[in-house]
Amino acid sequence: xxxRQYGHKTSHSEPGPGDGGRTGSWRVARPILDASTCIPAxxxxxxxxxxxxxxxxxxxxxxxxxxxxxxxxxGCGICAEECPTKAITMVEESxxxxxxxxxx
Amino acid sequence: MHTKTTILSxxxxxxxxxxxxxxxxCGLGIAYRxxxxxxxxxxxxxxxxxxxxxxxxxxxxAATKLASLNVTFASTAAASTGMLAxxxxxxKxxxxxxxxxxxxxxxxxxxxxxxxxxxxxDNFLFICYDNEGYMNTGVQRSGTxxxxxxxxNTPIKGKLQQKKDVPAIMAxxxxxxxxxxxxxxxxxxxxKVSKAVTLPGVKYIHIQIPCPPGWxxxxxxxxxxxxxxxxxxxxxxxxxxxSEIRLTGASRKIADKRSLVPVAEFFKAQSRFxxxxxxxxxxxxxxxxxxWAGSFETAEDTDAS
Amino acid sequence: MHVIESGNVAAALGxxxxxxxxxxxxxxxxxxxxxxKLSEFxxxxxxxxxxxxxxxxxxxxxxxxxxxxxxxxxxxxxxANGLLYMHEQIHWAAGARLPLVxxxxxxxxxxxxxxxxxxxxxxxxRDTGWIxxxxxxxxxxIDGVIKAxxxxxxxxxxxxxxxxxxxxxxxxxxxxxxxQKHVDAFLPPYNPAYALDPTRxxxxxxxxxxxxxxxxxxxxxxxxMEIRYLLQEDLQGTIxxxxxxEERFKGHFGRxxxxxxxxxxxxxxxFIAVGLGSLSYxxxxxxxxxxxxxxxxxxxxxxxxxxxxALAVAEGLAEAEGVIVFEKALSYGYEGxxxxxxxxxxxxxxxxxxxxxxxxxxxxxxxxxxxxTIDLYEALHRxxxxxxxxxDGLAWIGLKI
Numbered sequence: 001x002x003x004r005q006y007g008h009k010t011s012h013s014e015p016g017p018g019d020g021g022r023t024g025s026w027r028v029a030r031p032i033l034d035a036s037t038c039i040p041a042x043x044x045x046x047x048x049x050x051x052x053x054x055x056x057x058x059x060x061x062x063x064x065x066x067x068x069x070x071x072x073x074x075g076c077g078i079c080a081e082e083c084p085t086k087a088i089t090m091v092e093e094s095x096x097x098x099x100x101x102x103x104x
Numbered sequence: 105m106h107t108k109t110t111i112l113s114x115x116x117x118x119x120x121x122x123x124x125x126x127x128x129x130c131g132l133g134i135a136y137r138x139x140x141x142x143x144x145x146x147x148x149x150x151x152x153x154x155x156x157x158x159x160x161x162x163x164x165x166a167a168t169k170l171a172s173l174n175v176t177f178a179s180t181a182a183a184s185t186g187m188l189a190x191x192x193x194x195x196k197x198x199x200x201x202x203x204x205x206x207x208x209x210x211x212x213x214x215x216x217x218x219x220x221x222x223x224x225x226d227n228f229l230f231i232c233y234d235n236e237g238y239m240n241t242g243v244q245r246s247g248t249x250x251x252x253x254x255x256x257n258t259p260i261k262g263k264l265q266q267k268k269d270v271p272a273i274m275a276x277x278x279x280x281x282x283x284x285x286x287x288x289x290x291x292x293x294x295x296k297v298s299k300a301v302t303l304p305g306v307k308y309i310h311i312q313i314p315c316p317p318g319w320x321x322x323x324x325x326x327x328x329x330x331x332x333x334x335x336x337x338x339x340x341x342x343x344x345x346x347s348e349i350r351l352t353g354a355s356r357k358i359a360d361k362r363s364l365v366p367v368a369e370f371f372k373a374q375s376r377f378x379x380x381x382x383x384x385x386x387x388x389x390x391x392x393x394x395x396w397a398g399s400f401e402t403a404e405d406t407d408a409s
Numbered sequence: 410m411h412v413i414e415s416g417n418v419a420a421a422l423g424x425x426x427x428x429x430x431x432x433x434x435x436x437x438x439x440x441x442x443x444x445x446k447l448s449e450f451x452x453x454x455x456x457x458x459x460x461x462x463x464x465x466x467x468x469x470x471x472x473x474x475x476x477x478x479x480x481x482x483x484x485x486x487x488x489a490n491g492l493l494y495m496h497e498q499i500h501w502a503a504g505a506r507l508p509l510v511x512x513x514x515x516x517x518x519x520x521x522x523x524x525x526x527x528x529x530x531x532x533x534x535r536d537t538g539w540i541x542x543x544x545x546x547x548x549x550x551i552d553g554v555i556k557a558x559x560x561x562x563x564x565x566x567x568x569x570x571x572x573x574x575x576x577x578x579x580x581x582x583x584x585x586x587x588x589q590k591h592v593d594a595f596l597p598p599y600n601p602a603y604a605l606d607p608t609r610x611x612x613x614x615x616x617x618x619x620x621x622x623x624x625x626x627x628x629x630x631x632x633x634m635e636i637r638y639l640l641q642e643d644l645q646g647t648i649x650x651x652x653x654x655e656e657r658f659k660g661h662f663g664r665x666x667x668x669x670x671x672x673x674x675x676x677x678x679x680f681i682a683v684g685l686g687s688l689s690y691x692x693x694x695x696x697x698x699x700x701x702x703x704x705x706x707x708x709x710x711x712x713x714x715x716x717x718x719a720l721a722v723a724e725g726l727a728e729a730e731g732v733i734v735f736e737k738a739l740s741y742g743y744e745g746x747x748x749x750x751x752x753x754x755x756x757x758x759x760x761x762x763x764x765x766x767x768x769x770x771x772x773x774x775x776x777x778x779x780x781x782t783i784d785l786y787e788a789l790h791r792x793x794x795x796x797x798x799x800x801d802g803l804a805w806i807g808l809k810i
Binding site for chain 2: 462472609
Binding site: 011012013014015016017018019020021022023026046047048049050052053054055056057058059062069071072074075076077078080081082090 | 111112114116118120121122123124125126128129130131132133134137138161162163164165166167168169174290291316322323324325326327328
């Protein structure tokens with residue numbers, strides 16, 4: 001134990017993820033994307049990506065289809081609200097907990 | 105006016121790590137993430153106590169991938185000046201210095217240093233992210249809190265004074281660039297930040313930031329609230345270059361179409377305005393109509409951008 | 410090169426020779442000629458530095474803090490209320506471990522307003538974690554500035570170099586101005602272990618938790634208390650580093666050699682007067698008169714006030730019968746700050762001794778009240794001849810109540 005070997009004598013932070021821990025645990029509901037309604041997914045080509053644009057935490061990738069990082073997604077619902085085709089719906093976290101329980 | 109950026113032409117690289125301590129649905133999250141794309145790696149940030157300090161993270165983990173200096177509350181602009189002086193002394197003037205302060209650190213405790221730096225003409229971009237209150241410390245009123253907003257220290261009567269017009273104060277310093285933006289219009293923000301860093305002296309960008317806990321609305325409506333603020337004409341998106349004012353984006357459209365969404369819609373959507381009565385709403389609607397009358401009149405004369 | 414110039418100009422010359430790169434300047438009497446001289450050096454291209462005319466002292470230190478964090482050698486100067494205005498930043502610079510150098514041209518603090526000399530301004534900053542050095546004449550001012558940069562950058566702790574407003578800042582004395590090339594040989598360019606750099610991004614001085622925490626690589630990192638502990642540890646170590654810097658300076662320039670305090674006629678002294686700054690030189694006249702009368706008195710003029718060289722001070726005073734501390738400031742509600750520090754040092758170091766010197770405390774010169782040699786003589790004579798009982802509690806010299 002001991003911090004004396006730690007490089008700096010000052011408050012010196014290095015870039016890294018998860019300063020707030022696993023912020024996915026904050027969620028009450030998680031965004032689920034329906035690829036059949038999602039514009040870039042349907043077209044198989046780049047387009048829309050409004051969910052990627054507006055995510056405050058940058059946990060949606062600008063891919064076809066967009067992928068959500070549930071480790072850090074806080075479940076704010078902005079992506080669901082702004083999606084022009086309502087391809088994203090907010091589903092209660094409890095559903096996934098129950099599903100997990102049933103698997104055991 | 106250069107080509108407008110689209111979602112597809114935005115740089116994909118993220119300069120903020122996920123898992124920050126920012127609130128769920130934080131408008132600053134959007135603005136910060138997109139603006140950093142416009143700034144790029146060759147930037148050093150200056151940040152006073154504010155919501156951003158929390159977003160940036162606690163020692164020893166930094167959410168931001170750029171170099172950043174935390175400073176005392178009042179000194180953001182002065183620290184930016186000092187950083188620039190060092191970079192000049194060391195022959196590293198290509199590195200951009202960008203200050204990110206909240207409304208408190210800009211309009212209240214930070215105003216003196218900001219005015220001093222603007223007068224000196226130091227070459228940096230000062231971004232005020234305005235969530236209209238001291239949100240980091242629990243939603244106390246600031247100079248930019250709008251009139252009648254309930255805050256932690258205006259808990260019953262609401263704020264009695266009107267919102268301090270900081271962009272106008274900064275424009276009076278005859279800066280090369282002053283602009284207003286919104287977290288709900290990130291592409292407009294990206295373009296303005298990209299433009300600002302190419303201009304000399306102090307540049308000032310004021311971003312309105314919808315704040316779910318501070319303003320009192322469900323997190324999923326953050327972008328909608330910001331858009332409503334602009335569509336009601338309460339908040340305008342514009343640029344000022346050496347005293348020449350120009351409306352942009354959605355505000356430009358309002359002027360062209362001469363149509364404002366009733367401001368009551370904006371107030372209804374947030375619990376911080378719950379004590380407003382009809383005459384207060386009407387008074388503000390009057391103010392807005394008066395403010396826009398000039399733009400509506402000259403709408404035909406201005407060139408489309 | 411020998412010149413006859415003011416104390417403020419001596420300081421400015423020291424800053425120029427030290428090749429400071431960023432200078433923040435906000436005018437306040439009696440510091441103004443110092444920063445004015447620096448602006449003259451810079452505008453005439455005699456000095457290559459960035460001069461930032463800030464709009465307040467709080468901003469002055471903000472400029473220095475940011476400049477130093479970005480890798481430049483930074484300097485500012487102030488007095489009295491200007492120093493108080495930047496108080497928040499003073500704590501910050503120490504905790505951020507930045508090697509700033511600041512000249513404090515000592516002046517009394519308001520309320521009520523005063524522009525004249527006393528030490529309350531710098532004394533009130535003694536707890537902030539800065540190194541605090543008091544100098545007595547113009548040679549010590551110019552040499553002190555150069556040594557301060559070396560010391561600061563060696564231990565990464567900011568240094569406050571204090572000299573008396575008007576008494577030193579505005580009076581003229583002859584002193585030697587070292588050659589630039591000799592100073593360059595003594596003081597290398599500023600080269601910190603880390604400076605803000607886009608290619609090595611880091612976030613400095615963000616919120617730090619009460620407890621230790623793992624970093625991005627899984628190593629344990631300090632909590633707030635460890636960071637502050639390291640400041641204290643390094644400050645304690647500064648007592649020795651200062652001696653080494655002094656030795657090195659003496660080797661290069663042939664003068665100096667008193668890192669912690671300098672003495673006058675203390676070799677066999679039974680009574681030792683203790684003071685800071687030019688007052689300790691003023692006391693020499695009094696010592697000489699007392700010696701002529703057969704009273705074995707001497708002076709200990711303390712240079713390094715923080716960190717307090719307690720062991721050295723206690724050893725220097727251990728053999729005396731009486732210690733008389735003269736101060737131009739006090740810790741209101743108790744006594745002179747220096748007096749408390751001296752007593753604590755004597756108590757801690759001489760605990761095993763059966764006899765400790767008595768300590769008397771005189772407050773004088775506040776707000777620039779004239780210090781008359783006859784008054785100094787009478788006070789010192791009373792303490793030397795009356796023994797410990799001659800003086801009960803705090804005594805004031807020159808009070809006209």
